[in-house]
Amino acid sequence: MADNEFMAMLADGGFQVGELAKLMHPGGHEVTAKNNADALAQTTQWMQQDTVTLYEPAFAADGCLVRVDVLVKRGDVIEIIEVKAKSFDSTQPDFGSARKSISTGMLPYLQDVAFQKHVVQRAHPACTVTAALMMPDKSKVATVNGLNQLFKVQRQGRQMQVTVDPAARALTDADAVLCEISVDHLVNEILSGEIAYPGGQAMLPALAKDWAAAYAQDKRIAPTIGMHCGGCEFKASLGGPLRSGFHECWMQANHWGADDFAGGTVLDIWNFRGKQK
Ligand code: SF4
Incomplete structure (x- = not known):
């Protein structure tokens, strides 16, 4: 991918990357509601289909709520795909460091996905939920000139609006400058051990439940x-x-x-x- 295009996409805070990710999973339905209750209702309706791809679906469990970037449901298997604007080299798909299986730099991204997987799994206990990250791939070269120009980002008050040029819809997987990497094993590692937070460490599901309860009761931690x-x-x-x-x-x-x-x-x-x- 040309460096200048790459930087332009990241400079727009990942909005263009998010739109590009949707094009890599075409035919999906966008959950457009901003209001949580409406977004949950829209998601529940779409999730009744056996096979469906959703953008920005909402899930809630144990007082926690998540919006998933891209979700692919095939029967009782749900794949959640979190899109990040952090660049990644798919030819060296290593999330760890010399000493740890997960590097300090990647940990917040993977903990974010772990939390999403936990909530989606709690909301759909009968399904198998897997997790993946989608990121700009430094090892790829753009086959389309001015790729970032196909995604115009405009600010509307506090909202960002991305307009996708029709030419972008003709992009194929070969044009993709994003890589999708399964991180399920790393997410499971996070969910099966304790996570550190200022002042202690605990299992993520237990922490999420405790903090959600404190929030619901308006109790100061x-x-x-x-x-x-x-x-x-x-x-x-x-x-x-x-x-x-x-x-x-x-x-x-x-x-x-x-x-x-x-x-x-x-x-x-x-x-x-x-x-x-
Ligand atoms: S909320 Fe309080 S404890 Fe947390 S970062 Fe801010 S000042 Fe520190």
């Missing part, structure tokens, strides 16, 4: 702060109109008041390896 808080997604300005999860966690864990943030925190020190300590 005691925070375990650390250097991971440097990338906190729940940070707002202190004293602003929005609540800031970051500040609430650090106040609770350190018994701090608002004034204690005035001088900054250890997280603000650039390139400091002792943050966790």
